[in-house]
Amino acid sequence: MTFTTRFAPSPTGPLHLGHAYSALLAHDMAVAEGGTFLLRIEDIDQSRARPEWEAQIYGDLEWLGLRWPQPVMRQSDRLPRYQAAMEQLTAMGLTYPCRCNRADIEAAAGAPQEGMPQFGPDGRIYPGTCRGRLPGAASGRDVIRLNMEKAVRAAEPGSFTETGPDHDGTHHLDPEQLISAVGDIILVRRNMGGSYHLSVVVDDADQGITHAVRGADLFEATQIHVLLQSLLGLPAPVYHHHRLIRDESGRRLAKRDDARAIAKYRAEGATPQDIREMVGLPPSSS
Ligand code: GLU
Numbered sequence: 127m128t129f130t131t132r133f134a135p136s137p138t139g140p141l142h143l144g145h146a147y148s149a150l151l152a153h154d155m156a157v158a159e160g161g162t163f164l165l166r167i168e169d170i171d172q173s174r175a176r177p178e179w180e181a182q183i184y185g186d187l188e189w190l191g192l193r194w195p196q197p198v199m200r201q202s203d204r205l206p207r208y209q210a211a212m213e214q215l216t217a218m219g220l221t222y223p224c225r226c227n228r229a230d231i232e233a234a235a236g237a238p239q240e241g242m243p244q245f246g247p248d249g250r251i252y253p254g255t256c257r258g259r260l261p262g263a264a265s266g267r268d269v270i271r272l273n274m275e276k277a278v279r280a281a282e283p284g285s286f287t288e289t290g291p292d293h294d295g296t297h298h299l300d301p302e303q304l305i306s307a308v309g310d311i312i313l314v315r316r317n318m319g320g321s322y323h324l325s326v327v328v329d330d331a332d333q334g335i336t337h338a339v340r341g342a343d344l345f346e347a348t349q350i351h352v353l354l355q356s357l358l359g360l361p362a363p364v365y366h367h368h369r370l371i372r373d374e375s376g377r378r379l380a381k382r383d384d385a386r387a388i389a390k391y392r393a394e395g396a397t398p399q400d401i402r403e404m405v406g407l408p409p410s411s412s
Pocket of ligand 1: 135
């Protein structure tokens with residue numbers, strides 16, 4: 127069996143220790159299996175992506191000792207591919223254009239109801255205001271949403287295999303949970319060719335990813351990805367959600383944590399082996 131992993135950073139800030147852990151782990155897992163480690167630049171949000179951050183990602187990863195095949199996949203080159211996937215879902219009758227802004231959604235959501243989740247892995251659960259609009263009515267200012275009730279009826283009830291430390295095992299999608307606790311997710315954002323969920327699913331399939339290694343914060347989003355794979359007829363990789371690297375107070379690291387940027391450790395004279403030790407990985411054999 128082939129074994130292909132990837133590291134998929136967004137070039138919106140410096141890589142920190144959490145990114146180093148994710149990239150090194152995905153790389154080590156591929157090497158251990160005689161497989162391939164790929165890099166993907168998730169620059170779909172062009173309002174936040176910067177070429178200088180992308181250049182620094184390459185420099186930091188090379189310094190860490192990682193190598194990957196060229197050319198690197200970049201989401202900004204792939205907008206027609208995401209559009210085609212969205213159109214495939216539209217042809218199945220599963221999408222609608224939505225013109226609600228954040229305030230509209232807050233207002234329509236109304237007072238929280240006891241026992242009903244307000245937020246899911248795609249943010250606030252959409253109250254369905256635009257659900258009756260037809261795809262043909264879409265204007266450039268709309269987002270495109272997935273009608274979750276129709277989607278779970280159209281898809282095979284899927285499942286996925288998780289090998290990470292917290293949720294090891296087989297997970298079956300729960301249609302009711304997808305409807306009530308995830309809701310009508312966004313497939314295409316304003317001024318963006320595809321949402322994170324749509325693009326990650328299409329990219330993992332097109333790169334032939336067999337093992338998606340990523341942070342535990344994305345575990346809840348995996349049910350969305352597996353549903354989209356099922357609808358689009360794409361293979362589901364095995365997922366491995368790893369622990370998050372936290373600071374001394376237990377907070378997970380964020381892009382703004384410049385103090386833990388790899389570039390800073392590099393400037394202070396740390397070695398790649400020091401970084402491995404800091405994130406709890408064994409020394410590299412290469
Ligand atoms: N681009 C995402 C991030 O930087 C990772 C997405 C994924 O691994 O599925 O958090």
